[in-house]
Amino acid sequence: MKALQIIALLLSMLLFVACGRKQQQRASIETGNKRPQTAQKLADPKLERGKAVYDETGCAVCHIIGEIGGRTGPSLNGIGKKYDAKKLREILLKPQTLNPNTVMPPFEGSEEDLKALVAYLMSLK
């Protein structure tokens, strides 16, 4: 008789724990509804990275995007419409292709950063 009681007790404890787990899962699904917003912000990590490269490299010293930046170089608003990715890449690596006496320095970062930067510029339409 005692053994049965203990088993019953254990079973009810198990049930209790299992129910608790389910509730936890449900709670995380419910709060999960709010998550896509932050996820959306980072939806395209490559563009985020490209923007960071742009900021880190100091392109804004000479160029404006939106209304922020210097005016030594032309505005980059709409630059993704003006050139294709291949041409942008060429300009970044060898700004002299536009003007042999340009003050723009060639991009010297990694290939990955260059790709991200080009993708970011291409998104400015």
Ligand code: HEC
């Ligand atoms: C020291 C100033 C300077 C810096 C820094 C600079 N640029 Fe430039 N950039 C220029 C100038 C000036 C031109 C225009 C070409 C010329 O006449 O010299 C230009 C041209 C360009 C063009 C072509 C624009 C067009 O409409 O034809 C792109 C794209 C560009 N720069 C992107 C960048 C990016 C991206 C960076 C950062 C990695 C950068 N530039 C850093 C000065 C700069």
